[in-house]
Amino acid sequence: MNLKTLLLGACSALALAGMASAETLTIATVNNGDMIRMQKLTDDFKAKNPGIDLEWVTLEENVLRQKVTTDIATKGGQFDILTIGTYEVPIWAKQGWLLPLDNLGADYDVDDLLPAIRSGLTADGKLYAAPFYGESSMVMYRKDLMEKAGLTMPDAPTWDFIADAARKMTDKANEVYGICLRGKAGWGENMAFLTATSNSFGARWFDENWKPQFDQPEWKKTLDFYVSLMNEAGPPGASSNGFNENLALFQTGKCGMWIDATVAASFVTNPKDSTVADKVGFALAPDNGLGKRGNWLWAWNLAIPAGTQKAEAAEKFVSWATSKDYLKLVAEKEGWANVPPGTRTSLYENPEYQKAAPFAKMTLDSINAADPKAPTVKPVPYVGVQFVAIPEFQGLGTAVGQQFSAALAGQVTVDQALTSAQQLTEREMTKAGYIK
Structure with a gap:
């Protein structure tokens, strides 16, 4: 060698x-x-x-x-x-x-x-x-479609404005839907959006004694509003759409508005990925005049x-x-x-x-506006804006999310979904010792 x-x-x-x-x-x-x-x-x-x-x-x-x-x-x-x-x-x-x-x-x-x-x-x-x-979360919208509908997006819109705009921007014949919102079941998917939204409707997961609140009128208003809006102005198959699916729909010009994570702003304004990059505007997540916006943290x-x-x-x-x-x-x-x-x-x-980043200030304002220690209109025993910071929430949030996704898909009524959510949440919270 x-x-x-x-x-x-x-x-x-x-x-x-x-x-x-x-x-x-x-x-x-x-x-x-x-x-x-x-x-x-x-x-x-x-x-x-x-x-x-x-x-x-x-x-x-x-x-x-x-x-x-x-x-x-x-x-x-x-x-x-x-x-x-x-x-x-x-x-x-x-x-x-x-x-x-x-x-x-x-x-x-x-x-x-x-x-x-x-x-x-x-x-x-x-x-x-x-x-x-x-x-946090905010409204991303098509400025061209808003103008075509004869509307001007306020910096701080109400849910009534969003619903009216979504219906006017919808053109199903050309596969343009006024609004895209999360429908895919999951505590961090549809329930992130719906919990944050429910805060602005005056709803809450639990009262001060940990009693579930899905049998209260505020949750009924929240879910009725969401399901009817999505049925009239949302894309088909919305109950399967989460963050990534709605991002793809918005980037390809199928959504007039999308209310979701502020992090998406750079994706919808990047001309490499988005066909509507030069047409996007931003606004704060909507409210109902009750002192809470539907934005998360x-x-x-x-x-x-x-x-x-x-x-x-x-x-x-x-x-x-x-x-x-x-x-x-x-x-x-x-x-x-x-x-x-x-x-x-x-x-x-x-x-x-x-x-x-034209969305920088709106992102920072939205992050700073979210209050995890006082997320709802009424007092609550928990911390968290779009979630409840207890170990049981991961399972509970997904189980409730499945009920609400089924309501969006038309498999159950809104009332049935809320009744099931109330029952399963009461059962789990009793078993975990929160409810005596």
Whole structure:
């Protein structure tokens, strides 16, 4: 064996040893546009952290929630980094299921995180998840169709205005529907929209004694309004449509209005993806004159499960993906309008972002207007705007969401859906000990 062969063999052995010592982080995430973009930009992270490899598990929203919840509750250890929402973070932190993020780095600047977002990710004074993007909800609408209908969208519309506009903008012969709203069952799908909407109608999930309120007139008004509006001015098959389906409908010119997450603003105004990019306007989520708008408060966050064996490497990735430098990286590659919104004060003070993102002020105003500690017109015993921050809500919200989706599909009446929602919620809350 000559010297060259020996050297080649030694190099191969070293390379194999290096491969063996590389840590692979398994990351569970949602199939939203910002997360897909993050995966495409991870060469930057790998260049800065050559000993860390990444494996992605990208799932539809409802499936992600189910898999991640099952894995962490059973200590399955399948994932090193989880994409979870504002709902899960404080509950799971108190269960001891998440690691606190104590080592995000000297230049991370935790104090730059928007107070409204940061407070929902903090338990006992410690940050347990880092926000990848934050959001509220608002009206996105076609300015051309609004003008054609002879209407002008106010900055702060009422639900009556929205309903009138939706009907006037509908042109079913040309497959243009006045409004697109979530109908797909799920506590974070149709129930995110309907719970936030119900707040503006004076409804609430529970009274001060945890008694379910679906048998009250405010919920009846909410659901009657939603179902009749969608039947008259919504797209066919709406009971199957969640965030991504409605985004596709709006981008292809099928929706006059879409009331949904503020994070969608960059997707509907990006000419690469949206055929109506130059025709979109924005307004605050609607109200009914009762003092509450139908907007929510949410963040998709990266968190580290307590069971991981790779906490140090995982925290490096979380820091990279939620840092100021990551926002600059997206701006360089995709433009300032497309950076993940709703997480940092410095972003909303950045003149380049303000210039590139016509929706920036509306997003920030909507985030700051949501009040998780007083989400409804009447007093409630819970925290949360479009969810109730108790462990039982995940199952309850989805079960109620199935009833309301069935009402939208015409499989049951509104009254039947509300009766079923009341019964199943009373049963579960009694079993859990909330109702004596």
